Amino acid sequence: MIYMDNASTTVVDKEAFDIAKKYLFENYANPSSSYSMANDVKADMEDAREMIADILGARYNEIYFTSGGSESNNWAILKSCELTENKGKHIISSKIEHHSVLHTLSYLEKKGYEVTYLSTDEKGLIDINELRSAIREDTVLISIMFANNEIGTIEPIKEIGKLAHEHNILFHTDAVQAVGHLPIDVNELNIDLLSASGHKFHSPKGVGFLYIRSGIKLTSLIHGGSQERNRRAGTQNTFGIIAMANALKNSYETLDKDSLYVKSLRDKLFSLILENIEGSHINGDINNRLFNNINIYFENISGELLLILLNQNGVCASLGSACTTGSIDPSHVIMAISNDKKRASSSLRLTLSKYNTEDEVNKAFEILKKCIEKLRI
Numbered sequence: 107m108i109y110m111d112n113a114s115t116t117v118v119d120k121e122a123f124d125i126a127k128k129y130l131f132e133n134y135a136n137p138s139s140s141y142s143m144a145n146d147v148k149a150d151m152e153d154a155r156e157m158i159a160d161i162l163g164a165r166y167n168e169i170y171f172t173s174g175g176s177e178s179n180n181w182a183i184l185k186s187c188e189l190t191e192n193k194g195k196h197i198i199s200s201k202i203e204h205h206s207v208l209h210t211l212s213y214l215e216k217k218g219y220e221v222t223y224l225s226t227d228e229k230g231l232i233d234i235n236e237l238r239s240a241i242r243e244d245t246v247l248i249s250i251m252f253a254n255n256e257i258g259t260i261e262p263i264k265e266i267g268k269l270a271h272e273h274n275i276l277f278h279t280d281a282v283q284a285v286g287h288l289p290i291d292v293n294e295l296n297i298d299l300l301s302a303s304g305h306k307f308h309s310p311k312g313v314g315f316l317y318i319r320s321g322i323k324l325t326s327l328i329h330g331g332s333q334e335r336n337r338r339a340g341t342q343n344t345f346g347i348i349a350m351a352n353a354l355k356n357s358y359e360t361l362d363k364d365s366l367y368v369k370s371l372r373d374k375l376f377s378l379i380l381e382n383i384e385g386s387h388i389n390g391d392i393n394n395r396l397f398n399n400i401n402i403y404f405e406n407i408s409g410e411l412l413l414i415l416l417n418q419n420g421v422c423a424s425l426g427s428a429c430t431t432g433s434i435d436p437s438h439v440i441m442a443i444s445n446d447k448k449r450a451s452s453s454l455r456l457t458l459s460k461y462n463t464e465d466e467v468n469k470a471f472e473i474l475k476k477c478i479e480k481l482r483i
């Protein structure tokens with residue numbers, strides 16, 4: 107089996123797994139309890155918070171643990187709107203956001219909010235000038251993703267944040283695809299709220315965090331106990347949190363080396379496909395792109411059938427977001443960059459990781475070529 111769907115989820119790091127095991131079998135105390143076993147796990151959890159904060163240039167009390175990217179996005183968007191209710195009910199976002207952002211926004215639209223969805227160019231990039239002219243007196247939130255999960259395009263986060271702050275507007279970014287993959291400093295980039303998810307960078311599923319700039323009095327999305335300084339109730343996923351911090355530290359410690367390696371594999375696979383498979387076209391930008399992302403449009407191919415054939419031949423790939431697979435809606439991201447239904451239903455995403463090999467790249471290419479030939483007969 108060749109796994110090339112790392113934008114959907116990743117394998118857990120061996121070291122992160124060993125750490126998780128420790129907090130499942132040995133120190134499994136509830137961090138809110140009051141005996142030394144609990145105090146120990148609480149201390150380790152706070153160390154994890156500090157580690158994550160350090161990596162992002164944040165302070166430890168600005169990191170809040172959640173169940174993952176979807177919860178962080180829901181929390182950031184729903185509660186920053188509640189916070190600014192009196193100022194206005196206008197939000198700016200983009201057409202290529204993840205569904206956990208888009209569906210939260212459509213929920214708010216039903217509650218009387220107005221949302222401007224910025225379009226992008228054919229490479230998936232938003233236009234800063236379009237953003238500037240979308241800003242109104244009653245704009246309370248700008249939510250734009252850091253890097254797109256389907257085509258890997260990296261948005262101009264620093265400029266967006268600067269513009270938001272010039273107008274006294276909160277800036278949230280869904281950085282689920284960027285954290286662990288790109289250097290991030292929340293202050294340098296003018297970010298107020300940042301969502302991340304552990305399972306996109308080799309830690310267990312069901313754990314993530316939200317960075318909340320201090321001074322922003324976001325209220326709870328989940329009510330109950332006083333965990334997370336009274337802002338996110340529920341017993342913390344200690345094994346996941348501590349494993350996540352470790353996986354994140356590992357990602358950044360070897361990022362230079364790993365990103366070069368993965369990029370070289372990615373570029374090789376990209377050129378093998380584009381040069382040898384007729385009617386294949388890149389989706390997105392070749393340069394301004396996450397180093398592990400490939401997204402290609404194959405003329406006259408059903409993406410769904412291609413995925414089935416690839417699966418039969420041992421290649422795990424995707425049509426775009428995992429959430430879209432299984433529904434027949436063509437990718438909203440490819441639609442946004444091309445306005446071409448055929449393109450949106452004939453595109454394939456391959457996302458690599460440091461665990462892929464050159465041998466896998468060669469094999470995946472051969473399999474892909476044969477599958478395309480078979481489908482085009």
Ligand SMILES: *Cc1c(COP(=O)(O)O)cnc(C)c1O
Pocket residue numbers: 113114173174175176177204206251253254255280281282283303304305306312314
């Ligand atoms: C995976 C992903 C999410 C959702 O994260 P979960 O932890 O799976 O809820 C949100 N946004 C982007 C860009 C993603 O890639």
